[in-house]
Amino acid sequence: MTTISQIARRARVSTATVSNVLNRTKPVSPQTRELVESVARELGYSPSRFARSLKTGRSATIGLIAPDLTNPFFPAVVQTVERTARERGYGLIIVDCHNDPAEEKAAFELVGEYRVDGIIWIPVAETKPEPAPLAPVVTVDRPVAGLDGITSDHRAGGRMIGERVRRAGHGTVGILRGPSAHHSARERHRGLLEGLGDGVRIVWDVPTDFSLDLAEEAQAKILGTAVDCIVGANDQVAIRTAQLLAAAGRALPDDVAIVGFDDIPWAEFVHPPLSTVRQPYRRLGRAAVELLLRRIAEPDGEPERIVLPVEWVGRASLG
Numbered sequence: 001m002t003t004i005s006q007i008a009r010r011a012r013v014s015t016a017t018v019s020n021v022l023n024r025t026k027p028v029s030p031q032t033r034e035l036v037e038s039v040a041r042e043l044g045y046s047p048s049r050f051a052r053s054l055k056t057g058r059s060a061t062i063g064l065i066a067p068d069l070t071n072p073f074f075p076a077v078v079q080t081v082e083r084t085a086r087e088r089g090y091g092l093i094i095v096d097c098h099n100d101p102a103e104e105k106a107a108f109e110l111v112g113e114y115r116v117d118g119i120i121w122i123p124v125a126e127t128k129p130e131p132a133p134l135a136p137v138v139t140v141d142r143p144v145a146g147l148d149g150i151t152s153d154h155r156a157g158g159r160m161i162g163e164r165v166r167r168a169g170h171g172t173v174g175i176l177r178g179p180s181a182h183h184s185a186r187e188r189h190r191g192l193l194e195g196l197g198d199g200v201r202i203v204w205d206v207p208t209d210f211s212l213d214l215a216e217e218a219q220a221k222i223l224g225t226a227v228d229c230i231v232g233a234n235d236q237v238a239i240r241t242a243q244l245l246a247a248a249g250r251a252l253p254d255d256v257a258i259v260g261f262d263d264i265p266w267a268e269f270v271h272p273p274l275s276t277v278r279q280p281y282r283r284l285g286r287a288a289v290e291l292l293l294r295r296i297a298e299p300d301g302e303p304e305r306i307v308l309p310v311e312w313v314g315r316a317s318l319g
Contacts, residue, residue: 002045011039022089023060061091062292063111063119063135065104069096071210071236072264073279074122077140080285081120088293090117097124108133118292126183136295140288142183143305148295150287150306154187155194157277157310161231161259162195164275168318170228170257175205176218176241178233185210185233188261192231203227212240223248227256229318235260235267235276242270242317253319263313272316280308 004022008015013036020026021036022045028036062085066074078094085092093114095107104124111119111133118136121129126142136148143149165173173196178185196202204225208218210233222230222244232238238260242252250256252272260267263278287306295301 002040002043007036007039007043007045010043011036059115059117060089061093061114061116062289063107063114063116064092064094065097065107065111065119065121066094067097067104067122067124068099068211069094072266073234073262073281076264076281077122077285077288080282081289084286084289088289090289099124101125105129111135118296120288120292125181136292136299138288138292138295140284146303148291148304150284150291150308151183152279152284152310153307154184154310155191157261157279157312158188158191158193159195160191160277160310160312161188161261162192162197162200164195164312164314164318165229165231165257165259166196166199168229168257170200170319172201172203172227172229174203174221174225174227174230176208176214176222176230176232176237177205178210178237179207182210188233208233208237210234210236212236214240214244219244229257229259232258232260235262235264235274238274238276238317239266239270242272242274253317257319258317263311267313268315275315275318276313278311278313280310283308 004015004018008018017028018036020028021033064078064081066078069075082092093111093116095110097104097107101124108129116135119133120138120140122140123142123144126144128144128146139147139149141151143151177189180186204221206217206221208215222241230241232241238258242258245252245256252258260274260276263276267274267276291304
């Protein structure tokens with residue numbers, strides 16, 4: 001079995017340096033890290049996570065608590081979190097809360113039992129967990145006051161949609177806004193109204209969940225009150241809207257245009273392909289892990305909020 005001492009001798013560095021590289025306990029230069037990792041691979045080094053936790057007092061494990069893994073947006077983020085955590089030497093425990101606050105509370109208890117070093121959290125409700133977790137927490141997409149967080153610029157994305165709808169010449173619009181409890185939905189809606197300005201008349205504006213299951217009020221407006229364009233709370237809502245309209249014999253986008261938000265993998269392959277705003281999934285996941293590791297190393301710093309830019313993706317559904 002290869003030891004840290006053998007790696008140190010081969011790399012001609014100290015055992016402390018090797019330990020810092022393999023256990024991520026202290027920063028080292030990129031060149032040294034690359035050298036040590038290369039030698040470790042060459043010698044077939046396989047660290048014991050349990051032994052490392054006994055020595056360092058850390059589990060080298062991160063918890064990830066997500067609200068709904070049936071929503072394609074969240075698995076796309078989770079995949080990058082897992083990859084980035086693994087590259088940094090961390091395992092990942094994933095818990096799906098099924099949009100249930102009670103399950104979310106139980107999820108915090110579960111990852112606490114595993115003594116994770118930190119938690120990446122996509123909240124069901126945007127309030128601090130009670131009791132407060134012992135490990136550092138970084139939120140994704142839905143910021144919580146007093147905690148580190150990563151989010152996309154939802155307001156800018158909503159504004160992009162409003163401007164594109166107006167430029168496309170659509171005079172009337174129906175809005176399917178997301179749940180007001182969520183920061184992302186509130187910001188998208190605010191930006192959308194800014195982008196539409198006074199040149200587009202809002203005929204109806206109703207709330208719905210971020211899912212394929214549209215509220216009855218939303219379905220009634222979609223099928224019963226004609227507009228030039230419908231803006232969905234996210235891509236799932238927009239895709240379900242397109243299905244309802246197509247089943248009712250409405251031609252898309254000639255009779256009504258549709259826009260979504262997120263750019264999930266389905267968006268490009270539905271008919272017509274969905275115009276939407278792309279969230280930076282990979283950057284969100286990577287930034288969340290990097291911020292969490294900084295917070296694990298420096299637990300007493302001020303909470304940090306990172307906002308990442310979004311991108312307009314124009315396709316046929318806007319007309």
